[in-house]
Amino acid sequence: MSAVIDTAVVALTKKVQTFNGVAKFVVKGEGAIMIDETGVRAGDEDADVTLTASAEVFQAILEGDMNPTTAFMTGRLSVDGSMGLAMKLASALG
Template identity: 65%
Template sequence: MSDVITKAVEALSDKIGGDSFDGSAKFVIDGEGAIMIDSDGVRASDDDADVTLTADADTFQSILEGELNPTAAFMTGKLTVDGDMGLAMKLSGVLG
């Protein structure tokens, strides 16, 4: 597992805290790997998900650090979403 994925799992776990996430979401970080968020928590995994969000490492890092709004990243083409858009918006609220 790459250092980027390891750090991203830790950061997402901190953001979500002990809250349960209803549904499943996968972040694909280009060239690094994938992270799953579901009712079991956050982990490095490439399982099937209700929604898949894809971005490069810099974009993902900017979203995690609060420097880039996930909706703005989507609108400018830096973040792609495949699947349940409602769930993606819910996840955006958790990250924002």
């Protein structure tokens, strides 16, 4: 995996303590990150919700410079699957 994914796994592990469901972040051109009840890890598996963004948008969300809901509403973040789980994840990223 890329350095972006490795760094994001560490950052997400600090932000998301528990998550009931299976989510996948796809960072365009870098790879994917899985979040489930066992934690955060690099991987590309089936998920209940898949969120896709560029590396720049993903980094801005992680750093708190961009609200995930705003990113979605402006087309910078796409969501495929359970919108409810996406909203829970957005709250966890706060």
